[in-house]
Amino acid sequence: MAKKDPTDLSVEERLKTLYQLQTALSSIDEKRALRGELPLEVQDLEDEIEGLTTRVEKIKSEIDEFQHAITLKNGEITEAEASVERYQSQLNEVKNNREYDMLSKEIEFQTLEIELCKKKIREAKNRIAEKQEELTASEELISERQSDLEVKKNELEEIMTETRAEEDKLKEKVKDLESKIESRLLTSFKRIRKNARNGLGIVYVQRDACGGCFNKIPPQRQLDIKMHKKIIVCEYCGRILIDPELAGVKIDKATGEEKKPRKRAIRKSATSKKVTDADDME
16 A cells, blocks of 8 residues: 555644654653663763873873983983092192182082982972872772763663663654654654653643643634644644544543532622622612
8 A cells, every 4th residue: 555645644634643753752751761860970970981081191191201300310310420420530630729619610510410300309209199199099080980880881771671672662653653744744843842841742732721831722723623624833832732532632521510610609709799889889
């Protein structure tokens, strides 16, 4: 049998198909709601671990730089000590005060260089110790976050396993239903559903009101909805409206009966008011 063109569907068939689509999409939303914030929590933990890993790599790089600087300073100390030894041996061979003063200044300069290098080495070692503490704390934090991530992933996987089969079936149903709906109407429905807080793009009339925003619908408009002659949207929230009988929803008869006593009470109150007004006139 040839597939019916979506544009050939009657308004009644379009509304029925739209409502079936809404029901399937709402069921998918419920399945996803079971996961709660778990997907976001998993993503946040993965991002945090990635950030911590980058920090650890940076700390290790800084430690390597400080260690390299220490190696260089130790080399400079060795050279300076060798220079001091050489200059001290030359002091015994000086021929005049000028040479003596020059060598003394060189020895003093090299001694200061040695002290400066030692100071730099101490500072670098202190920084390495600080970085090591920071590195240890970051690695411990990564370990904790990895454990948390494993727990969250296992929880999410359990929920996904329970709902995956049903969700896949619903997705196939959605795909099939969407193929039966005119593209322009489907686009409008998706836009309405996206903007709706509860994800409902089509709703049935409940107690003479829109089932989405609960604003009252005029009687004439309700009649138009029951006639199924055209697509009607709520003038307040923009949702597509459908007759509850067409949606396969049973109308609550008791609701209509509850309105009668209320009307009688109002009339009684009005009568009492008239009597009171007459008494005042007398």
